[in-house]
Amino acid sequence: MSQPGQRLVASFTVRHRSGTTIxxxxxxxxxxxxxYGPSGCGKTTVLRALAGLDRPTTGRIAFDGVPWFDAERGxxxxxxxxxxxxxxxxxxxxxxxDVAGNVSYALRRLPxxxxxxxxxxxxxxxxxxxLARRMPATLSGxxxxxxxxxxxxxxxxxxxxxDEPLSALDAPLRARLRPGLRRWLVETGLPVVLVTxxxxxxxxxxxxxxxxxxxRVLQTGTVAEVFSRPADARVARIVGTESILCGEVIAxxxxxxxxxxxxxxxxxxxxxxxxxxxxxxxxxxEVVLLRHADGGLSARNRFPATVRFxxxxxxxxxxxxxxxxxxxxxxTRAAAEELALLPGERVLAAVKVPAVHLVPREGLPPRPxxxxxxxxx
Amino acid sequence: xxxxxxxxxxxxxxxxxxxxxxTTTLLLAAVGLPLAWxxxxxxxxGTGLRGLVEAVCTLPLVLPPTVAGxxxxxxxxxxxxxxxxxxxxxxxxLPFTFSGILLAAVLMNLPYAIGPFTTAFAALDRRxxxxxxxxxxxxxxxMLRVVLPxxxxxxxxxxxxxxxxxxxxxxxxxxxxxxxxxxxRTLSVALYDDVQALDHASxxxxxxxxxxxxxxxxxxxxxxxxxxxxKGTGQ
Numbered sequence: 364m365s366q367p368g369q370r371l372v373a374s375f376t377v378r379h380r381s382g383t384t385i386x387x388x389x390x391x392x393x394x395x396x397x398x399y400g401p402s403g404c405g406k407t408t409v410l411r412a413l414a415g416l417d418r419p420t421t422g423r424i425a426f427d428g429v430p431w432f433d434a435e436r437g438x439x440x441x442x443x444x445x446x447x448x449x450x451x452x453x454x455x456x457x458x459x460x461d462v463a464g465n466v467s468y469a470l471r472r473l474p475x476x477x478x479x480x481x482x483x484x485x486x487x488x489x490x491x492x493x494l495a496r497r498m499p500a501t502l503s504g505x506x507x508x509x510x511x512x513x514x515x516x517x518x519x520x521x522x523x524x525x526d527e528p529l530s531a532l533d534a535p536l537r538a539r540l541r542p543g544l545r546r547w548l549v550e551t552g553l554p555v556v557l558v559t560x561x562x563x564x565x566x567x568x569x570x571x572x573x574x575x576x577x578x579r580v581l582q583t584g585t586v587a588e589v590f591s592r593p594a595d596a597r598v599a600r601i602v603g604t605e606s607i608l609c610g611e612v613i614a615x616x617x618x619x620x621x622x623x624x625x626x627x628x629x630x631x632x633x634x635x636x637x638x639x640x641x642x643x644x645x646x647x648x649e650v651v652l653l654r655h656a657d658g659g660l661s662a663r664n665r666f667p668a669t670v671r672f673x674x675x676x677x678x679x680x681x682x683x684x685x686x687x688x689x690x691x692x693x694x695t696r697a698a699a700e701e702l703a704l705l706p707g708e709r710v711l712a713a714v715k716v717p718a719v720h721l722v723p724r725e726g727l728p729p730r731p732x733x734x735x736x737x738x739x740x
Numbered sequence: 741x742x743x744x745x746x747x748x749x750x751x752x753x754x755x756x757x758x759x760x761x762x763t764t765t766l767l768l769a770a771v772g773l774p775l776a777w778x779x780x781x782x783x784x785x786g787t788g789l790r791g792l793v794e795a796v797c798t799l800p801l802v803l804p805p806t807v808a809g810x811x812x813x814x815x816x817x818x819x820x821x822x823x824x825x826x827x828x829x830x831x832x833x834l835p836f837t838f839s840g841i842l843l844a845a846v847l848m849n850l851p852y853a854i855g856p857f858t859t860a861f862a863a864l865d866r867r868x869x870x871x872x873x874x875x876x877x878x879x880x881x882x883m884l885r886v887v888l889p890x891x892x893x894x895x896x897x898x899x900x901x902x903x904x905x906x907x908x909x910x911x912x913x914x915x916x917x918x919x920x921x922x923x924x925r926t927l928s929v930a931l932y933d934d935v936q937a938l939d940h941a942s943x944x945x946x947x948x949x950x951x952x953x954x955x956x957x958x959x960x961x962x963x964x965x966x967x968x969x970x971k972g973t974g975q
Contacts, residue, residue, distance in 0.1 A: 415873075416870055442870070443873055448874070449871070449874035451867055451871065453867060455867045455868050455870070459889045459890065468872075469875040469876050514875070518876060
């Protein structure tokens with residue numbers, strides 16, 4: 364079932380006392396896997412089971428071939444033996460220790476000199492040098508998060524688990540910290556499993572994604588795959604019908620960015636930060652389809668596309684397009700008939716500049732990212 | 741009245757009181773901390789048993805000391821189950837001995853230790869414990885490095901309150917220990933004895949010592965109950 368190069372292979376079921384069961388299926392060889400779904404869908408339970416804090420009833424968890432949990436063989440390693448870095452939603456800094464004390468907490472067995480060296484490297488890396496003697500309660504949310512990250516990473520774990528890492532922060536700060544967090548996560552070179560219910564966070568931080576609802580895994584794949592091609596209507600409802608494309612900012616002028624997406628140049632409102640690699644998000648309902656170039660249309664972004672499929676969805680029609688990249692458009696039935704949309708037909712797709720959303724993506728995954736795309740049942 | 745006129749403080753009684761209070765506090769730390777941890781833990785089963793244990797631990801608060809003393813006296817009589825067990829183990833008896841008043845003091849002071857301990861443990865954020873486990877620290881190391889510092893104020897309060905209360909324990913000590921100098925005669929009993937003998941000067945001196953102990957205790961609690969690390973944060 365597992366592919367070569369997978370380091371974490373987990374497939375298990377956790378049964379809660381209330382009777383609800385939660386399935387966990389996570390396989391990753393590296394990069395950031397996002398557990399994504401609405402609140403209360405069981406993402407945190409899956410993360411806690413990976414950490415060894417919640418015990419599954421059936422299934423297996425193995426890392427680098429070492430069984431961490433195996434219901435049949437009666438194996439259940441405690442969190443202490445799993446060598447993980449775990450960041451809970453609330454960060455759980457020790458309030459009676461200062462920043463340096465928190466960061467060095469797990470290093471007490473090291474010789475003093477080595478411990479001091481490792482702590483100072485970690486403090487420098489997370490820009491905490493000047494805060495070393497401060498108490499956690501006196502720090503801002505962003506600073507506390509950096510301390511928690513430093514504390515988890517300083518002991519060099521082999522797997523990093525994060526539960527809603529940005530949820531405790533206010534929205535503007537979240538947006539500002541996302542690229543930095545992504546950069547840190549990629550720099551560690553560790554496989555990361557990250558829980559979030561935030562659409563933008565999944566896009567900005569994830570390489571792979573596991574979509575969950577009511578304790579079930581609905582779809583797994585790369586972020587772009589899953590967001591662009593939801594497996595079914597349930598996934599589409601959770602992730603939204605949106606095309607997520609990998610793009611590269613090639614020019615910024617007058618607040619507008621020119622983004623190259625598989626050879627097609629799109630114009631979008633530029634990001635405040637200087638980011639070269641971006642996710643380009645196009646909502647299906649924002650994509651306009653035309654038969655011929657229409658001089659009266661104001662949309663700046665126009666490009667030819669071939670119709671791949673046409674699927675009726677109630678009063679609307681979902682149109683799959685190939686424009687050098689995959690794109691989905693939602694149009695009314697009447698418009699579909701008027702345009703005579705059939706697979707293989709050539710059309711012109713148009714998107715207004717403000718409808719092209721860019722999400723920064725600092726750093727590439729450490730190696731070609733792969734998650735299993737089959738959903739075990 | 742000159743200084744020489746004052747009868748000397750009953751040093752034997754003072755020493756005995758100090759020994760009793762210290763030993764009781766140590767025993768209650770050994771028994772009370774694990775018991776309170778169990779009482780405060782989020783249990784799935786055994787809530788009935790837990791309720792019973794909690795009630796028994798709180799009982800001394802509402803029971804008149806003379807009543808408790810009477811039952812203890814009956815329960816520890818040489819012919820009783822406990823008395824025979826104790827006799828078999830040590831060859832001695834419990835009533836009117838130091839061991840007897842020690843047992844009484846431990847039982848009577850259960851609520852003063854268990855109460856603050858349990859409150860502190862129950863208020864502890866379990867996610868801090870889990871964070872420590874995930875950082876590779878064993879359960880025992882987590883106890884020492886997370887639970888103790890986090891619950892420090894409650895633990896200190898429990899220990900100091902126990903000590904202070906044993907110093908003032910009277911009814912149950914008199915009931916089970918009587919008034920044997922050097923064996924069961926504590927300062928509180930000596931005070932009562934002085935007043936009975938109309939020796940008000942000696943009584944005043946003993947009372948003053950007891951007041952001083954109580955004051956020092958309260959100040960100690962206030963100082964120690966501040967978490968060590970919270971001093972000097974400049975807040």
